[in-house]
Amino acid sequence: MSAVTLEKKSKKGSALAFLGVLAVLVLVIVLENTLNPNKNIIVFTALKKGAVYALVAASMNLLNGFTGLFSLGQAGFMLLGGYTFGILTIPVAQRDSVYYIFDGSAINFSITEAMQNLFGGSGVGGAVGFVLGAIIALICAGLVAAFFAWLIGLPVLKLKSDYLAIATLGFAEIIRAIFQWEALGRVTNGANALKNFPTLASFNITNAEGEIVLRLSTFVAFAISGICIWLIVLLINSSYGRAFKAIREDEVAAEAMGINLAKHKRMSFIISSFFAGIGGALLAMFMNQVQAKTFTSTMTYEILLIVVLGGIGSISGSTIAAFLYMACSEWWLRFLDVPTSFKTAGGYWAFVIVLALAAVGITALLVLRRRKAGARKFSEMWSACVLGVVILGYDIYYYASATAKVPFLNSGFRMVVFSVIIMVVVLFFRKGLFGDKELSDVFRRLGRTKKAAPAEAEGGAAK
């Protein structure tokens, strides 16, 4: 990871970024209201889920990428946030039906309803009250997660690297178990789902007949996640953020510079969990329900992989990777899950040839890498050919078997392809999409290389 840059961020750059985000938000509103939501349900699922995961990935990156604390407790904090939001906002009238196993809820008020009543029940006042209530509930969700992070951080933050990872993973599992405990059923509804709380769709504006006038559900997900990510970026660019980065680079040196290690680590952990909690609440709003068994360690791994794909230490990387990840898994790679046959002989031949080329290409790439690393003898290079030979062998076998069925395509294949892609990124492109650069850095460099490459070299030497 590169050294901490103390360069002053240009005002022009942040203004441009702000305009860019605004344009995206407007685009989302326009898209949502022009495209048919029933036909394009997958697109909006990917967008909403992408927005939620962007926030969670950014919060994880704050901890893992910027402070260098390798924590795997994200799912636990999301669970806390999701449940808090649900418990605080389920309408009073619905509580008996949601908690029917436990004969009603122990908490009998709903923040959103209370705020709605405060602002005059229905109409514009009601809407303002509802939004305010939802915001308060979201902040509560974050605060609860942050409080538990503080509690957990007391013992755990003394640990280092992988011990910290496994301890936080353990805490997430403990939290999950507590929320499934029957004795807390009147609050958490035991192992059953909480539902009927305000969801993203509740933000759609309807007229008196209940028809939707303006769809805002995707916009709301984007807006909340955008504001939170903006706050994270502000934090990272503040003096606290620089302290975090200093801790990441070298703890001893940071301490020698007068940075209070325990305080800053705790702070990073708590703030990261706060945003993870809000992310969890958003996820609950997106899924229309919240259930403890969905917040498994697999979820944390997924978020971690998003962070890695985007680049550890890059918020824009995490954001973009989250959208790419969700677009791939929910939308672009869906076809891999559906068994099909080749319609024409051309498609069949194309497949056979592409597979053969891929085999040759992979072998060439791996052999080249070995040669670069200094391998000359055959005994050092044969293992690089294995994968290519296997693929080629399969290709010949497939050609010989002469079926028109597209091989492999079946339910679950999407995730296999996906994990292979992730492994390739982890092994060969360890920096991810952005490394530890931000989008603004990339633009700046693009602009600069055109103007004066030598000047940059000089500037680099002066630094």
Place this chain on the structure above:
Amino acid sequence: MQFAVSILLSGISVGGQYALIAIGYTMVYGILRLINFAHGDVFMTAGLILVYAAASMPLYISVPLMIMAIAALGFCIERVAYKPLRSAPRMSVMISAIGVSFLIQNFATYYTGGLPQSYPRLPFLSESVIIYGTSTKWVTIVTPFLVLALVVLLQILINKTKIGLAMRAAAKDFETCQLMGIKINSVISFTFVIGSTLAAIGSLLYFTNYTQIVPLSGSMPGLKAFVAAVFGGIGSIPGAVIGAFIIGICENIIKGTSFTVFSDAFTFALLIIILVLKPTGLFGEKVTDKV
């Protein structure tokens, strides 16, 4: 009394199975300082391979075949996913391990179609036996003895043979041992092969008890075995075994009470307590900068 005996019996048997997985964790961690997150999934794969192999072959062929396949899998995982990252930061290797675990789970889901597979009945091990009035399977009785035998064998291997010496040297000091002419890559591969083989044997015992295999059935036993390894002091094989037995027994005692939900959580609570109070575990080497 009957109840207590049954809980104790299943605790010891589960503990033994965790012990076989934990040895793999502790050996790999001892040398590479890497939590091999994929180890639990290797264990699950061992179960799945036997399901498919036993469907077409008699058991006396399919079991050795499965064990060999798993040893090869362990070897390949190390070569493909960990070896290229030898000089990378520890976090990258761990992420790679998580990636492998993700890949194995997804592949298993794809291959099985996400349906639970039922484990074949093994002769003798699956038969019932009655002890103190509690009916149990022979595997429960066999497990602790088998584990003890394997651990003794392993100790002999580590303490008396040349490759064992190399493994101990690699665990002590990675770089110096390279300077001494030890082929570090083959030592590491050997460690993975041993760990995977033990996990394969562990899977034979474990899935005879819990006869259903789903792609996720490896992750929880894997994590618990890791906790056992930490509890016993990571890097120490006797420690891992004792830790595994303690965790297995405690877990089954909790399952016998009304706090069943917390049987998994308890393990992690134990982990955090031990990490905070005695980071080196029960029998760990005394290295202070590790945690």
